[in-house]
Amino acid sequence: MSNFKYAAKEPSGKTVEGTISAGTKAEAVAELRRQNLIVMRLDEASGKGKKGKAGKQKGDKVKGASGKPRGKKSEVVIFTRQLATMVGAGLSLLESLDVLGHQAESPGMKATCEVLVSSVRGGSDLSAAMEQCPKVFNHLYISMVKAGEISGQMDVILNRLADYQEASEELSREIKSAMTYPVISMVLVLGITAFLMIGVVPTFKNVFDSLDADLPGITQAVLSVSDFLRAYVLEVFGGLFAAAVALVLFKKSKRGTLVFDVLTLRMPVFGPLFTKVCLARFSRTFATLIRSGVPIMSTLDIVANTAGNQVVTNAVLDSRESVRNGNLLSEPLSQAKVFPPMVVRMIAIGERTGALETLLEKIAEFYDSQVKASVKALTSLIEPLLITFMGVIVGGVVLAIFAPILDMVGKLSGAE
Numbered sequence: 001m002s003n004f005k006y007a008a009k010e011p012s013g014k015t016v017e018g019t020i021s022a023g024t025k026a027e028a029v030a031e032l033r034r035q036n037l038i039v040m041r042l043d044e045a046s047g048k049g050k051k052g053k054a055g056k057q058k059g060d061k062v063k064g065a066s067g068k069p070r071g072k073k074s075e076v077v078i079f080t081r082q083l084a085t086m087v088g089a090g091l092s093l094l095e096s097l098d099v100l101g102h103q104a105e106s107p108g109m110k111a112t113c114e115v116l117v118s119s120v121r122g123g124s125d126l127s128a129a130m131e132q133c134p135k136v137f138n139h140l141y142i143s144m145v146k147a148g149e150i151s152g153q154m155d156v157i158l159n160r161l162a163d164y165q166e167a168s169e170e171l172s173r174e175i176k177s178a179m180t181y182p183v184i185s186m187v188l189v190l191g192i193t194a195f196l197m198i199g200v201v202p203t204f205k206n207v208f209d210s211l212d213a214d215l216p217g218i219t220q221a222v223l224s225v226s227d228f229l230r231a232y233v234l235e236v237f238g239g240l241f242a243a244a245v246a247l248v249l250f251k252k253s254k255r256g257t258l259v260f261d262v263l264t265l266r267m268p269v270f271g272p273l274f275t276k277v278c279l280a281r282f283s284r285t286f287a288t289l290i291r292s293g294v295p296i297m298s299t300l301d302i303v304a305n306t307a308g309n310q311v312v313t314n315a316v317l318d319s320r321e322s323v324r325n326g327n328l329l330s331e332p333l334s335q336a337k338v339f340p341p342m343v344v345r346m347i348a349i350g351e352r353t354g355a356l357e358t359l360l361e362k363i364a365e366f367y368d369s370q371v372k373a374s375v376k377a378l379t380s381l382i383e384p385l386l387i388t389f390m391g392v393i394v395g396g397v398v399l400a401i402f403a404p405i406l407d408m409v410g411k412l413s414g415a416e
Contacts, residue, residue, distance in 0.1 A: 084158030
């Protein structure tokens with residue numbers, strides 16, 4: 001039998017420390033879990049001080065050398081799922097973090113795990129340790145972990161968090177796949193058109209000038225555009241670049257963000273899709289936080305910050321003030337045009353019946369399926385539209401070039 005010193009969380013959220021005798025670490029963890037405790041730290045009594053000191057120095061070195069760690073979203077999703085699995089299987093939190101740190105592939109995730117191990121070994125809560133890595137763990141993530149620490153259901157909360165992240169990542173992939181094809185196709189069309197207007201059309205202009213022939217209107221228009229682009233190519237591309245930079249800077253401003261977000265939701269074809277994405281994210285985030293035990297005011301703050309659209313953010317912030325004054329959440333949401341009557345009505349029913357998180361999950365599932373259907377429909381619609389657009393632009397330039405040539409060939413044949 002060995003003695004192990006431990007730090008654990010009671011269901012009330014209180015941190016307790018003590019010593020337990022067991023044959024192995026796994027047995028010690030199992031015994032503590034039977035006592036309804038969440039193990040935060042577990043070390044052999046004889047080696048705790050030295051090990052803890054070494055771990056802290058290692059963590060400090062990583063943080064000082066690389067600054068605040070970074071991590072990709074996909075890596076954080078895998079980290080969350082694996083941490084939930086190991087904690088649920090009975091491993092201590094510290095041991096789980098240590099294992100994840102050793103198997104992490106990217107330097108950023110390794111540094112993140114080392115910071116977490118160092119802080120937890122030093123006696124910090126996991127949520128407090130994660131606050132040292134704001135570029136890896138956002139406010140939503142930390143709030144849910146804190147709720148898990150208070151409720152004593154860390155493995156359950158982590159599983160919910162992993163489910164939420166995986167659903168969000170899948171939705172993001174759907175949107176990116178829908179946008180990638182049209183963007184690449186549009187860039188190719190514009191590139192081909194620019195090449196024709198600057199590199200090909202001018203060579204035919206010399207031929208037309210030498211023949212001194214009457215040119216059709218479409219040919220004259222194309223030649224004029226070609227002359228303009230060749231004469232002012234630097235000015236044109238410089239103006240486009242400056243306009244793009246100005247738009248980016250304006251979008252980063254508070255007013256610019258609101259203007260762009262309003263226009264995004266009102267765009268033809270894509271506007272309804274982005275609206276459904278915002279509603280799915282709002283509902284899923286809200287449901288996950290409420291089910292995890294996060295207080296309603298904190299939940300509304302987090303939902304507002306993670307809405308992804310300033311219109312939705314403003315509506316949620318207005319709702320928060322209404323809830324603070326003792327009113328129902330559904331009342332102010334009904335005044336926001338972004339929330340359809342179905343969503344408002346279901347939220348109102350959830351508030352009256354006490355099943356708000358269940359109805360929010362139903363809303364999220366509904367809009368997830370709607371987004372997938374819309375993406376599939378748009379993908380099938382965009383392809384023929386882009387082909388038509390490419391045909392009109394490129395075909396128009398080719399027609400403008402060859403129309404006078406064919407006309408002259410026809411006249412020569414007639415003259416013979």
